[in-house]
Amino acid sequence: MENGTVENRVCSTESVNGSRDVWSCKNSDSSSADHLVIMVHGILGSNTDWKFGAEQFVRSLRDKVFVHCSEKNMLRLTLDGVDVMGNRLAEEVLEVIQRQPNLKKISFVAHSVGGLVARYAIGRLYRPPKKENVEDLTEGTSRDNLKATIGGLEPMNFITVATPHLGSRGNKQVPFLFGVAAFEKAANFVIHLIFKRTGRHLFMNDDDEGKPPLLKRMIEDYGDCFFMSALRIFKRRVAYSNVGYDHIVGWRTSSIRRNTELPKWEDYINKEYPHIVYEECCKACDTEQSELISADDSFDKLEEELVTGLSRVSWEKVDASFHTCRQRFAAHSVIQVYFMPDEVRACIVTCGGLCPGINTVIREIVCGLNYMYGVNDVLGIMGGYRGFYSKNTINLTPKVVNDIHKRGGTFLCTSRGGQDTNKIVDNIQDRRINQVYIIGGDGTHRGAALIYKEVEKRGLQVAVAGIPKTIDNDIAVIDKSFGFDTAVEEAQRAINAAHVEVESVENGVGIVKLMGRYSGFIAMFATLASRDVDCCLIPESPFYLEGPGGLFEFIEQRIKENGHMIIVIAEGAGQDHLAQAMQAADERDASGNRLLLDVGLWLSQKVKDHFTKVKKMEINMKYIDPTYMIRAIPSNASDNIYCTLLAQSAVHGAMAGYTGFTVGPVNSRHAYIPIARVTEVQNTVKVTDRMWARLLASTNQPSFLNSSEMLPETV
Numbered sequence: 001m002e003n004g005t006v007e008n009r010v011c012s013t014e015s016v017n018g019s020r021d022v023w024s025c026k027n028s029d030s031s032s033a034d035h036l037v038i039m040v041h042g043i044l045g046s047n048t049d050w051k052f053g054a055e056q057f058v059r060s061l062r063d064k065v066f067v068h069c070s071e072k073n074m075l076r077l078t079l080d081g082v083d084v085m086g087n088r089l090a091e092e093v094l095e096v097i098q099r100q101p102n103l104k105k106i107s108f109v110a111h112s113v114g115g116l117v118a119r120y121a122i123g124r125l126y127r128p129p130k131k132e133n134v135e136d137l138t139e140g141t142s143r144d145n146l147k148a149t150i151g152g153l154e155p156m157n158f159i160t161v162a163t164p165h166l167g168s169r170g171n172k173q174v175p176f177l178f179g180v181a182a183f184e185k186a187a188n189f190v191i192h193l194i195f196k197r198t199g200r201h202l203f204m205n206d207d208d209e210g211k212p213p214l215l216k217r218m219i220e221d222y223g224d225c226f227f228m229s230a231l232r233i234f235k236r237r238v239a240y241s242n243v244g245y246d247h248i249v250g251w252r253t254s255s256i257r258r259n260t261e262l263p264k265w266e267d268y269i270n271k272e273y274p275h276i277v278y279e280e281c282c283k284a285c286d287t288e289q290s291e292l293i294s295a296d297d298s299f300d301k302l303e304e305e306l307v308t309g310l311s312r313v314s315w316e317k318v319d320a321s322f323h324t325c326r327q328r329f330a331a332h333s334v335i336q337v338y339f340m341p342d343e344v345r346a347c348i349v350t351c352g353g354l355c356p357g358i359n360t361v362i363r364e365i366v367c368g369l370n371y372m373y374g375v376n377d378v379l380g381i382m383g384g385y386r387g388f389y390s391k392n393t394i395n396l397t398p399k400v401v402n403d404i405h406k407r408g409g410t411f412l413c414t415s416r417g418g419q420d421t422n423k424i425v426d427n428i429q430d431r432r433i434n435q436v437y438i439i440g441g442d443g444t445h446r447g448a449a450l451i452y453k454e455v456e457k458r459g460l461q462v463a464v465a466g467i468p469k470t471i472d473n474d475i476a477v478i479d480k481s482f483g484f485d486t487a488v489e490e491a492q493r494a495i496n497a498a499h500v501e502v503e504s505v506e507n508g509v510g511i512v513k514l515m516g517r518y519s520g521f522i523a524m525f526a527t528l529a530s531r532d533v534d535c536c537l538i539p540e541s542p543f544y545l546e547g548p549g550g551l552f553e554f555i556e557q558r559i560k561e562n563g564h565m566i567i568v569i570a571e572g573a574g575q576d577h578l579a580q581a582m583q584a585a586d587e588r589d590a591s592g593n594r595l596l597l598d599v600g601l602w603l604s605q606k607v608k609d610h611f612t613k614v615k616k617m618e619i620n621m622k623y624i625d626p627t628y629m630i631r632a633i634p635s636n637a638s639d640n641i642y643c644t645l646l647a648q649s650a651v652h653g654a655m656a657g658y659t660g661f662t663v664g665p666v667n668s669r670h671a672y673i674p675i676a677r678v679t680e681v682q683n684t685v686k687v688t689d690r691m692w693a694r695l696l697a698s699t700n701q702p703s704f705l706n707s708s709e710m711l712p713e714t715v
């Protein structure tokens with residue numbers, strides 16, 4: 001072996017004759033992996049075609065797989081015919097198995113015509129069970145002998161990528177010919193001039209000594225080749241196909257489907273990978289000829305026989321579309337990672353208020369980029385947006401961020417204000433950053449939309465990805481923002497404390513203030529979760545204090561009934577009352593958010609005054625403000641998982657070349673959403689929706705909806 005290279009925990013060697021093996025190099029140059037993955041290139045390809053893919057396999061399945069990129073059929077040798085190549089590949093696989101005695105399992109990953117070559121090779125490598133049945137299991141006979149193998153190894157995955165399983169002669173099977181019958185016919189006559197014997201096999205006009213076309217022979221066991229028996233014994237068969245922009249191999253032939261089987265691509269959303277537009281598990285279907293196609297046209301009949309034959313085994317079919325990628329026109333042959341890992345310089349910035357889970361997101365972006373894609377260059381921008389131009393950066397590696405998810409706050413610090421789009425983008429350009437991960441709330445996303453626009457305007461190849469953060473859950477479109485669940489859970493501790501306090505005294509009134517500037521989600525969910533809360537007040541549902549149906553009346557009633565009562569109030573509730581009372585000016589923070597007056601203190605005072613002065617009744621007021629304590633804690637288990645998902649989604653999206661998007665679940669499906677869409681409106685509690693109705697049913701508090709009862713308030 002020569003040219004051994006060690007890069008980022010992946011070993012790759014190239015032999016004198018060019019063979020490329022890749023494995024994890026944790027311990028030494030001999031691999032302990034027991035799963036052999038054979039990667040097969042397509043027509044005119046070479047063993048370097050799968051270099052990136054092979055390294056990714058080894059990175060994510062460290063110490064499990066030993067990857068061998070086939071090298072016996074390179075370049076012009078790919079024109080020798082599927083059978084000749086299949087035989088060479090079979091020999092090559094046996095050589096690898098001999099060289100690596102640890103191997104127990106085998107999988108194939110093959111591109112384009114390489115999928116047909118691999119199908120031929122496994123037909124050759126098939127070893128039937130040594131014993132016919134279990135009764136023959138005599139002493140000394142291993143149970144493994146009862147199973148068929150591929151070259152003595154246990155067959156696992158047989159994966160084809162854009163492989164013309166139904167040949168290339170049918171209508172639109174070579175999209176490059178525009179589906180024009182005349183062109184397709186002409187191609188049939190000239191294909192062997194370009195692609196020689198392989199061309200004949202693909203166009204199924206081969207005629208070896210009067211035998212049926214090779215692809216037809218390969219849908220059965222034929223002679224000493226066990227094509228279908230071999231395919232059947234793999235645990236999984238997966239066919240990846242391009243639904244568009246593959247000009248070489250059409251969708252039908254690569255996904256083994258009939259003209260009539262068009263899936264509803266537009267309705268499908270993959271949770272993790274944006275370019276997967278449809279997935280289907282097709283069970284083995286042991287029917288004879290389908291009635292769908294008329295038998296008139298002999299070619300259609302042949303294609304139908306191939307579909308029927310190959311459908312006798314189960315297939316997982318995965319349809320991909322790269323229509324939004326810049327390299328979509330190379331969909332057939334380019335692994336669609338927009339950024340080459342070595343060229344990525346990513347940065348992460350956190351803006352706005354704190355929220356449990358920010359550190360988990362930072363950690364998972366850094367680790368995701370590194371472990372999944374081998375990206376090593378990640379910068380942390382310190383102190384929010386202004387950090388781009390006024391603060392230092394920090395180099396983020398998996399080691400640096402390893403433990404940060406256990407801490408609250410943000411490892412990168414945060415700020416409000418300082419949003420100067422031009423200066424930020426100048427800085428992105430100066431630092432040669434090409435992926436920007438922005439963690440923040442609604443304000444941050446408005447800033448991110450401007451950054452994305454400026455990046456586009458300047459024509460920079462920079463991916464801008466948002467990860468929505470806010471305990472207020474006020475970001476529209478997505479189901480919920482991370483950290484929200486943790487905040488609701490932590491709020492329980494404050495409510496419990498209030499409950500213990502007011503239960504222990506006479507006429508105890510507990511007021512717990514929770515965050516929620518414009519949206520009362522935390523207050524609503526904390527109330528629903530607790531059952532100790534008598535009344536929940538949120539910004540979306542105006543309330544009044546005095547008169548029939550007012551808050552004072554309700555407090556009095558609950559004290560009479562239970563001896564105590566608890567109110568949960570969101571900080572943004574009742575601000576109009578306060579502003580009126582204090583004649584406060586409309587003050588804003590550096591980001592332009594309205595500065596709130598302390599509604600908790602105000603309400604406590606009002607309740608105390610009412611009962612002592614008006615009702616002449618002693619009450620025990622306990623006011624608890626846990627707001628900053630709640631958002632400063634690390635995320636709980638479910639938020640931690642959620643943060644991981646969001647971070648990995650953002651990484652996959654950016655690496656695939658998406659930009660100007662934010663990530664999050666929409667109706668439980670993970671989606672990429674244009675940044676501008678999430679800032680159009682703010683997510684608020686709908687008091688006419690079921691959740692608020694559930695809360696009213698649970699607390700039995702006044703709805704404060706009857707405006708005729710709204711009495712002018714004396715402050």
Ligand SMILES: Nc1ncnc2c1ncn2[C@@H]1O[C@H](COP(=O)(O)OP(=O)(O)O)[C@@H](O)[C@H]1O
Nearest residue numbers: 352353416417419440441442443444446447591
């Ligand atoms: N309309 C806006 N346009 C551009 N940047 C904004 C806008 N609103 C807020 N920002 C910036 O986004 C960052 C965070 O916003 P802020 O409202 O404080 O927090 P959050 O993103 O959590 O809602 C700040 O640096 C702020 O300057």
Ligand SMILES: O=P(O)(O)OC[C@H]1O[C@](O)(COP(=O)(O)O)[C@@H](O)[C@@H]1O
Nearest residue numbers: 352353441469470471472515516517
């Ligand atoms: O940290 P500050 O500036 O006091 O802001 C408090 C505000 O931050 C929040 O916790 C989160 O707000 P953002 O999501 O807009 O950052 C609000 O609930 C609260 O009103």
Ligand SMILES: [Mg+2]
Nearest residue numbers: 441442443470
């Ligand atoms: Mg906000």
